[in-house]
Amino acid sequence: xxxxxxxxxxxxxxxxxxxxxxxxxxxxxxxxxxxxxxxxxxxxxxxxxxxxxxxxxxxxxxxxxxxxxxxxxxxxxxxxxxxxxxxxxxxxxxxxxxxxxxxxxxxxxxxxxxxxxxxxxxxxxxxxxxxxxxxxxxxxxxxxxxxxxxxxxxxxxxxxxxxxxxxxxxxxxx
Amino acid sequence: xxxxxxxxxxxxxxxxxxxxxxxxxxxxxxxxxxxxxxxxxxxxxxxxxxxxxxxxxxxxxxxxxxxxxxxxxxxxxxxxxxxxxxxxxxxxxxxxxxxxxxxxxxxxxxxxxxxxxxxxxxxxxxxxxxxxxxxxxxxxxxxxxxxxxxxxxxxxxxxxxxxxxxxxxxxxxxxxxxxxxxxxxxxxxxxxxxxxxxxxxxxxxxxxxxxxxxxxxxxxxxxxxxxxxxxxxxxxxxxxxxxxxxxxxxxxxxxxxxxxxxxxxxxxxxxxxxxxxxxxxxxxxxxxxxxxxxxxxxxxxxxxxxxxxxxxxxxxxxxxxxxxxxxxxxxxxxxxxxxxxxxxxxxxxxxxxxxxxxxxxxxxxxxxxxxxxxxxxxxxxxxxxxxxxxxxxxxxxxxxxxxxxxxxxxxxxxxxxxxxxxxxxxxxxxxxxxxxxxxxxxxxxxxxxxxxxxxxxxxxxxxxxxxxxxxxxxxxxxxxxxxxxx
Numbered sequence: 224x225x226x227x228x229x230x231x232x233x234x235x236x237x238x239x240x241x242x243x244x245x246x247x248x249x250x251x252x253x254x255x256x257x258x259x260x261x262x263x264x265x266x267x268x269x270x271x272x273x274x275x276x277x278x279x280x281x282x283x284x285x286x287x288x289x290x291x292x293x294x295x296x297x298x299x300x301x302x303x304x305x306x307x308x309x310x311x312x313x314x315x316x317x318x319x320x321x322x323x324x325x326x327x328x329x330x331x332x333x334x335x336x337x338x339x340x341x342x343x344x345x346x347x348x349x350x351x352x353x354x355x356x357x358x359x360x361x362x363x364x365x366x367x368x369x370x371x372x373x374x375x376x377x378x379x380x381x382x383x384x385x386x387x388x389x390x391x392x393x394x395x396x397x
Numbered sequence: 398x399x400x401x402x403x404x405x406x407x408x409x410x411x412x413x414x415x416x417x418x419x420x421x422x423x424x425x426x427x428x429x430x431x432x433x434x435x436x437x438x439x440x441x442x443x444x445x446x447x448x449x450x451x452x453x454x455x456x457x458x459x460x461x462x463x464x465x466x467x468x469x470x471x472x473x474x475x476x477x478x479x480x481x482x483x484x485x486x487x488x489x490x491x492x493x494x495x496x497x498x499x500x501x502x503x504x505x506x507x508x509x510x511x512x513x514x515x516x517x518x519x520x521x522x523x524x525x526x527x528x529x530x531x532x533x534x535x536x537x538x539x540x541x542x543x544x545x546x547x548x549x550x551x552x553x554x555x556x557x558x559x560x561x562x563x564x565x566x567x568x569x570x571x572x573x574x575x576x577x578x579x580x581x582x583x584x585x586x587x588x589x590x591x592x593x594x595x596x597x598x599x600x601x602x603x604x605x606x607x608x609x610x611x612x613x614x615x616x617x618x619x620x621x622x623x624x625x626x627x628x629x630x631x632x633x634x635x636x637x638x639x640x641x642x643x644x645x646x647x648x649x650x651x652x653x654x655x656x657x658x659x660x661x662x663x664x665x666x667x668x669x670x671x672x673x674x675x676x677x678x679x680x681x682x683x684x685x686x687x688x689x690x691x692x693x694x695x696x697x698x699x700x701x702x703x704x705x706x707x708x709x710x711x712x713x714x715x716x717x718x719x720x721x722x723x724x725x726x727x728x729x730x731x732x733x734x735x736x737x738x739x740x741x742x743x744x745x746x747x748x749x750x751x752x753x754x755x756x757x758x759x760x761x762x763x764x765x766x767x768x769x770x771x772x773x774x775x776x777x778x779x780x781x782x783x784x785x786x787x788x789x790x791x792x793x794x795x796x797x798x799x800x801x802x803x804x805x806x807x808x809x810x811x812x813x814x815x816x817x818x819x820x821x822x823x824x825x826x827x828x829x830x831x832x833x834x835x836x837x838x839x840x841x842x843x844x845x846x847x848x849x850x851x852x853x854x855x856x857x858x859x860x861x862x863x864x865x866x867x868x869x870x871x872x873x874x875x876x877x878x879x880x881x882x883x
Binding site: 225228231232235236239240242243244246247248316317318319320378379 | 434438439441442445446449450452453454455456457458459460461462534535537538539545549552553554
């Protein structure tokens, strides 16, 4: 390659890399924001009847993930005739990120499973998680245990999800 | 003229002298060369930028966010290595796809040279990809890289395929190393090389399921889809469809085999639509003679005469001239008239398409003389503006020497026969007595620095010629060298 072409290529390369990095920095921030909104969706008893409504605002903080590793932490409150309690599972480390779920138990039944953290180390992992999580949730609600099939193509996420769930159920003596 | 393949038409195909008052053809070749070099530069830039784009798109999809931790950094480095490695592998496939745009810009042999030079870097990048990702994933889970690799193999779907792919890539590159390649027959290397397709095929599933290359909603998805599909289509079109189409279009059939010297023979073929191959003189085809025990071998040979288009009364004619170099070409000498021939080509830049100047110098030795013979027939130049030097141990080694002499007489070319035992030292390409007497390139050709120089012959000999040609001040773009013993 002649010198002029080589120089032009080098300049173009630098420009393209810079442009990519610039637009990537923007996405990296939104990615972080998404994670925050996922982990901030705290659920208290009573509001859990309606199904998985993840409407926590991104700004409302990181406080909920304080009780991490080891045993699950519970925060049950009772309202009226029915008793709803939530239990956080352990944080399970995987190569694709950390997984932690929260289970809501009402009247001796699993009524809700909420992911506090899901694998999101790479964009594809986040995508797999968002596909697998709803399926796992409905299977768990149907089986009323953590003893369900893992999702094909999302083995790692499923295993971590169910491990965390089992820890939460153990904590609930379910 | 009697021994010429096409005595009547070769006179017709001679270019008419340019009418007075018109600017000389100098601009034609200079412009052609400038455009060709610009295309070559553009292709080079596209090649580089494809790798850059792979990394840039990964960054654009948020790749840099992983650099915050050790594990993330290792994984990110591994991913970048994998992306560039994959890009190089696809570039290598494209370089070997015999795409006309590439062939016309840099020539088939240069494309394969670049292809070869990318082999090891691509393999190292893919190995680094595996290593860094294993370290990165392992660090995220508190495992050492080896246990992490085993766990990936067992637990993550499609990952075992990726390991198989890695092994295949290693096999392909190792069997292509010069030292290893010499130990095995060509066919063994070829079959192992075909495994490249399996290697790419087994690498793709984990890029879908584990990596984010094809994740929905990303830029990378479209880039890699386009690159993979484009490469696949280019291979299917130019390496499978085009050769089949050319073979059917031309319907080549061996008409006779003529012995030129004890170990050199010409194979003449008849065929249809040969006007479409005009200007292919000097370029090469891969020939596959469809006879029992032969059809599975294809041989690269240059045309030794410009194709003669047929008309209503007689079929078109085509000729190659072959030296008995190996077992394969020995069998060719006994090929029967009537044998059908499948072709791939024409390929290469040993043609008028490479011209950049008005004057032409051709230097050939041994069987390398024969492509010059067909180039000499058609490439345009004015009388007195071409010089041909042909080298052989004795007269009998100047294959097609009679034809070349007749062409030189008809077109006003200065012809030198360089005969005698070889010399050693600086001018090894010249006969010993000539070199000892102090003659050199300048003794034969005046003004070579402003001429196109075509060199064809055995590589050590050609290397010696090229050294002298470069010393005479001929720039690289005017030097055209065909390697025919790869």
